[in-house]
Amino acid sequence: MRLSLNQRTTANWTLPEAVAGCVAAGIEAIGLWREPVADVGLETAARMVRDAGLRVSSLCRGGFFTSGDNHADNVAALDEAAALGADVLVLVPGGLADRDIDGARQRVSDAVAALVEPARDRGVRLAIEPMHPIFAADRGVISTLAQAVDIAEAHPSDVVGVVVDTFHIWWEPGVLDQIARAGERILAYQVSDWITPLPADTLLSRGMIGDGHIDFARLTRAVAAAGYLGDVEVEIFNADVWAAPGEEVVATMARRYAELVEPHLTPCAPRSAAQATPPRHTRAG
Amino acid sequence: MRLSLNQRTTANWTLPEAVAGCVAAGIEAIGLWREPVADVGLETAARMVRDAGLRVSSLCRGGFFTSGDNHADNVAALDEAAALGADVLVLVPGGLADRDIDGARQRVSDAVAALVEPARDRGVRLAIEPMHPIFAADRGVISTLAQAVDIAEAHPSDVVGVVVDTFHIWWEPGVLDQIARAGERILAYQVSDWITPLPADTLLSRGMIGDGHIDFARLTRAVAAAGYLGDVEVEIFNADVWAAPGEEVVATMARRYAELVEPHLTPCAPRSAAQATPPRHTRAG
Numbered sequence: 047m048r049l050s051l052n053q054r055t056t057a058n059w060t061l062p063e064a065v066a067g068c069v070a071a072g073i074e075a076i077g078l079w080r081e082p083v084a085d086v087g088l089e090t091a092a093r094m095v096r097d098a099g100l101r102v103s104s105l106c107r108g109g110f111f112t113s114g115d116n117h118a119d120n121v122a123a124l125d126e127a128a129a130l131g132a133d134v135l136v137l138v139p140g141g142l143a144d145r146d147i148d149g150a151r152q153r154v155s156d157a158v159a160a161l162v163e164p165a166r167d168r169g170v171r172l173a174i175e176p177m178h179p180i181f182a183a184d185r186g187v188i189s190t191l192a193q194a195v196d197i198a199e200a201h202p203s204d205v206v207g208v209v210v211d212t213f214h215i216w217w218e219p220g221v222l223d224q225i226a227r228a229g230e231r232i233l234a235y236q237v238s239d240w241i242t243p244l245p246a247d248t249l250l251s252r253g254m255i256g257d258g259h260i261d262f263a264r265l266t267r268a269v270a271a272a273g274y275l276g277d278v279e280v281e282i283f284n285a286d287v288w289a290a291p292g293e294e295v296v297a298t299m300a301r302r303y304a305e306l307v308e309p310h311l312t313p314c315a316p317r318s319a320a321q322a323t324p325p326r327h328t329r330a331g
Numbered sequence: 332m333r334l335s336l337n338q339r340t341t342a343n344w345t346l347p348e349a350v351a352g353c354v355a356a357g358i359e360a361i362g363l364w365r366e367p368v369a370d371v372g373l374e375t376a377a378r379m380v381r382d383a384g385l386r387v388s389s390l391c392r393g394g395f396f397t398s399g400d401n402h403a404d405n406v407a408a409l410d411e412a413a414a415l416g417a418d419v420l421v422l423v424p425g426g427l428a429d430r431d432i433d434g435a436r437q438r439v440s441d442a443v444a445a446l447v448e449p450a451r452d453r454g455v456r457l458a459i460e461p462m463h464p465i466f467a468a469d470r471g472v473i474s475t476l477a478q479a480v481d482i483a484e485a486h487p488s489d490v491v492g493v494v495v496d497t498f499h500i501w502w503e504p505g506v507l508d509q510i511a512r513a514g515e516r517i518l519a520y521q522v523s524d525w526i527t528p529l530p531a532d533t534l535l536s537r538g539m540i541g542d543g544h545i546d547f548a549r550l551t552r553a554v555a556a557a558g559y560l561g562d563v564e565v566e567i568f569n570a571d572v573w574a575a576p577g578e579e580v581v582a583t584m585a586r587r588y589a590e591l592v593e594p595h596l597t598p599c600a601p602r603s604a605a606q607a608t609p610p611r612h613t614r615a616g
Binding site: 145187 | 436465469527546
């Protein structure tokens with residue numbers, strides 16, 4: 047069972063509720079967010095997740111490199127990831143501070159470079175998240191997987207990698223080649239759908255997998271072929287999803303995952319029961 | 332004066348009103364749309380524009396290649412362009428018919444190829460418009476200038492080229508290189524801005540130049556350096572712009588154009604009065 051509940055999918059659940067919801071639904075992994083972790087306290091959160099037997103597929107999120115100096119906050123995020131047993135910190139690049147997009151992109155590169163040593167020291171990997179160009183101005187100036195891999199490749203693969211999030215990269219020309227190129231640098235695979243008409247608040251425009259236009263078989267097969275063995279996070283920002291009872295959302299998510307994603311995670315042969323608990327992605331370091 | 336009023340910017344104006352509005356504002360070119368042209372009749376429209384002494388910078392739009400067979404309608408659009416004295420037909424690729432984005436992109440390539448001979452016969456050039464990935468699902472599966480040039484390059488440069496629209500491509504990694512690569516294939520340069528927060532209706536989310544995040548100097552210099560000598564269309568889809576009186580919109584547009592775009596159209600030297608009426612882009616054929 048490689049399905050992971052990203053906390054944002056059930057945004058109205060506290061961390062204890064999310065942990066309980068995973069256990070009740072038989073979900074073995076969770077993608078944590080810093081804010082709800084802080085709400086219960088870092089040590090309590092770490093113990094809660096550990097006691098429930100959950101893997102932490104990632105911690106969201108560091109980054110926001112383009113407006114001011116967030117280095118210290120990102121190092122703090124690395125500390126939190128280590129304490130939580132998350133070996134991946136998701137980095138949201140940040141948007142424009144002015145109209146200089148090339149300059150903003152350079153600032154992301156520089157800031158990632160400055161985090162390599164702190165990340166290595168803590169045994170946490172940095173996962174650069176390319177974001178749909180709809181967010182280029184206000185949230186993430188790294189717009190393609192190709193661009194994210196370009197930045198990551200300047201650093202050792204055991205420290206810096208990328209997030210493959212279907213919502214952000216499904217439209218990218220040549221994306222299958224880029225997924226193959228990313229290879230062992232794929233540190234997180236997140237799934238949600240692109241729905242139309244796009245909801246009015248673009249930040250909340252992600253759909254439940256299966257509700258939109260994305261071919262999950264195509265992308266999942268590529269991610270699997272690239273060697274990714276980690277968890278698959280369902281991460282949905284959507285007001286309608288958030289308004290629904292968490293248990294229903296988790297049940298729908300698990301059903302859609304089983305139908306649309308899981309069959310494509312092992313491209314060469316059907317998964318047997320013996321393969322039910324695959325290892326996390328291997329750590330090269 | 333290379334400023335052109337794309338009819339969609341003053342969507343509530345009929346064709347006669349738009350023609351009169353251009354003349355009153357000293358604007359020498361207009362980007363026509365098929366629907367308002369049809370409202371007054373093709374021959375009347377052609378005569379009106381000709382009598383007013385306006386250049387027709389482009390006709391919008393053909394395309395929509397991905398849903399059914401629109402070849403005959405596109406040939407009709409080429410006939411209309413020729414009758415109007417427009418030597419450029421803008422092609423909006425069309426969105427997804429199903430979840431097969433690679434297939435949809437191939438259908439665009441194939442459909443463009445089928446239009447090359449009809450276009451050449453009529454002396455009209457085909458301008459493929461790459462569209463912001465926000466529209467990949469429902470409007471245009473060609474998502475980058477790189478992709479549009481890839482398709483265009485399979486055909487003679489005197490027949491098939493691309494549209495550079497700042498709204499669609501401002502975020503594209505490597506876009507300056509792609510503009511240089513496009514070179515003589517740049518058949519139209521359209522400007523509008525990316526504003527945040529994005530208006531609720533994404534189709535109407537374009538801002539007046541200067542209101543948003545786009546660096547028009549950067550893109551305009553690149554387009555000029557690529558050799559583009561044609562008109563610059565202001566094309567804005569925005570409910571607020573449409574609700575304002577057309578005269579005000581045209582006045583704002585002309586002022587912003589003079590401030591943000593025109594100074595960068597001649598990168599090597601300031602323009603002199605003798606250069607005030609540059610030639611249209613040269614026809615290679």
